Amino acid sequence: MDRIIRIGKRNAIYIPKEIANSLNLKEGDRLVIVVEDGKIELIPVRKPSKYWAEISPEEVEEVGEEISGSLGINS
Secondary structure (H helix, E strand, C coil), X not given: CCCCXXXXXXXXXXXXXXXXXXXXXXXCCCEEEEEECCEEEEEECCCHHHHCCCCCXXXXXXXXXXXXXXXXXXX
């Protein structure tokens, strides 16, 4: 997807709504700016925790005990 945009006051750039929506970008999201070979690349910074499974401390302990037991390790 290509678009021509203008640089605004204080060198601000605005990402067109359809592009922001297609990338699920929201106000306050962070982007990495890469400048290389005369080009600017914007890369969304995604929160790794968004992709982690939710697991409680009790479940972590239970899994740890199962692994320890299968390895013959007593805690």
